[in-house]
Amino acid sequence: MISKILMLSGRRLNAILLLVTIIxxxxxxxxxxxxxxI
Incomplete structure (x- = not known):
């Protein structure tokens, strides 16, 4: 499901999500x- 949303939203959102995840x-x-x- 998440991959479908990312594909529909476009590569820009995918790149932003990747950047946020790395941060x-x-x-x-x-x-x-x-x-x-811990």
Missing amino acids: ILGMAGLGMLDSPH
């Missing part, structure tokens, strides 16, 4: 480094 993953990684005791 979120990066922030999550930094948070894990800051607090190793």
Whole structure:
């Protein structure tokens, strides 16, 4: 379902979503480094 929505919305939205995902993953990684005791 999600892939269909992305295809309909176009590559621009797909690129933005990919960028946001990378930023979120990066922030999550930094948070894990800051607090190793999870």
